[in-house]
Amino acid sequence: AEIAVIGLGYIGLPTAIMFANSGFNVTGYEIRREVVEKLNSGNAHIVEPEINELLLKALKNGKLRATSNPEDIKNKDIYIICVQTPLKEDKTPNLEYLESAVKTVAKSMKKGSLVIIESTVPPLTTVRMAELIESLTGFKAGKDFYMVHAPERVMPGRIFKELVYNSRILGGITKESADLAEILYRAFVKGQIFKTDSTTSEMVKLMENTFRDVNIALANEFAFLAHQYKINIFEAIELANTHPRVKIHIPGIGVGGHCLPKDPYLLLSSAKEDFGLIKKAREINESMPLMAKDLLFEAFKMINLPPEEAVVTVLGLAYKGNSDDTRNSPAYVFIEVIQDDVKEVRSYDPYVNGTHKTLEEAVKDSDAIVIATDHSQFTGLNWEELGKLMRNKIIVDGRHIIDKPPKGFIFRGIGRGEY
Ligand code: SAJ
Incomplete structure (x- = not known):
């Protein structure tokens, strides 16, 4: 299966690397061009044990490529959104990065795509984002595409270990969505996987x-x-x-x-x-x-x-x-x-x-x-x-x-x- 990871930050980059090194063809989409160039030349822009070796391995095997061009993430089977969800000055959530990522995905996806949000989001956000995709594509959530919230739980400094060994929660907008995501994460997750809404x-x-x-x-x-x-x-x-x-x-x-x-x-x-x-x-x-x-x-x-x-x-x-x-x-x-x-x-x-x-x-x-x-x-x-x-x-x-x-x-x- 072909995967696009949207947002190559503290979580997106390690996740993209893990899937690439598990045999998937991964395209990492990141709007910061300097980050894309750096990554494609084999240098991670974040500090984390093992990251440069694992990145080089993925690049060498031709399994990972970073891009700023939305054309490069068209018609993927799986989209994994890992963008930041910061607060505004008034401490209310700023979902502008998430919404823009979801819009990019809506333009790129095909019937049958699985869309995963790894970002930490306010309750009810995944359901709302599924509705946004429905309105932009005319697809029906749970029927024409699948959607899951799969929160990351890793601790900076231990990311590559914790990605593998931590247990994982997969919240599907339908049961089938969560079942599909379970098959996907089993590619490298050795911890337990729990499914819910x-x-x-x-x-x-x-x-x-x-x-x-x-x-x-x-x-x-x-x-x-x-x-x-x-x-x-x-x-x-x-x-x-x-x-x-x-x-x-x-x-x-x-x-x-x-x-x-x-x-x-x-x-x-x-x-x-x-x-x-x-x-x-x-x-x-x-x-x-x-x-x-x-x-x-x-x-x-x-x-x-x-x-x-x-x-x-x-x-x-x-x-x-x-x-x-x-x-x-x-x-x-x-x-x-x-x-x-x-x-x-x-x-x-x-x-x-x-x-x-x-x-x-x-x-x-x-x-x-x-x-x-x-x-x-x-x-x-x-x-x-x-x-x-x-x-x-x-x-x-x-x-x-x-x-x-x-x-x-x-x-x-x-x-x-x-x-
Ligand atoms: N701190 C204290 N007292 C404590 C523990 C921490 O003052 O007893 C302070 C630390 O000094 C630091 C802050 O809290 O300034 C946060 O540090 P942390 O080690 O508690 O957590 P993070 O932010 O590095 O990572 C947390 C983790 N969540 C939990 O432990 C529940 C991590 O597993 C999550 O993946 C991460 O947040 C995240 O991304 O959400």
Whole structure:
């Protein structure tokens, strides 16, 4: 069967590569021409273990080709849509990329095509997109074409493993649609495959990330309380988690990435009413950079340092540890909320370009270090040595990198109320 993958980003490209290396003829459609050129010459535009080797293999075998020309994806048997579904300024879903991809597919497809949406979408979207295709083609959904929502569930950094071993949800607009998609994904999926209707699978995907977001918000609220009761929340969480049915998440400076900050809003967006819990959790998580700011300014006060004279070094810009991904990273939100109040904000990240190339340069003569990402490189640092380079010695730990506060420092940390 011939496959077209629409959108060659973090999900589309690995998916296209997997199908190509499973023997399918895959055409990857991407509107960014520079990405298409790069890919066809064997260079992936995203960082992910194994991606370049697997891409080269697919290209060498003639199984994969990228294109910006819609003519190249005419009359395919299968269309897999992997475009982004971001939020607008007002936090409502921006479905313009999805709609434009669906319109491109409607112009290209034939009778009998299977159309799959892998993008995370608000509940009811797949059914609506099937109606859009019906209106543009005159085809009847479930009879002249098949449609499925097949949400991706992979974690950046582990994509090629998780594509194979994670279990998968396939939500068909008809049972036959889901059955066809199951045959397709079995080409490389070794995990379990569960079939359902498309609105259920849309909910499942959004519930997974909302579950994580709400749980992190709860941990963050516990951390907030720990400062008032003067205890170390990490000790308390460890003890609570010895209960067989309790698994508290990790509090921190914020929740970033492409999914967790937006999916709870997508989940609510098709509903007329809700209870408010999910929105409140988002508010809590979005406010965490401000909590880090309060801790920093509390430390300034202790040494009578006027904030407008302070030089602050942020360690870590990526949204999570050992990653170069900065999408919605709380580190940038933190920088934004302090930069007008302090003299200078510097940054250092081993995977991302910050203001300084080395850690030593970044901390030299600065007054405070704020840890915003849990890179493994930051765990074993010799803080006392680094402290010698600094003008004042303040550390604000936003990611629980430091367990025992280093000597000679004023130490503040999210959830560390025991000082
Ligand atoms: N974080 C915390 N405390 C925690 C866990 C995470 O503050 O206890 C923060 C992280 O530092 C980071 C953010 O949350 O800033 C998100 O990180 P993450 O590791 O939770 O998730 P992502 O965004 O990398 O990937 C998630 C995954 N979803 C779930 O674990 C339910 C992944 O499986 C999904 O495929 C992905 O979203 C997606 O694409 O939807």
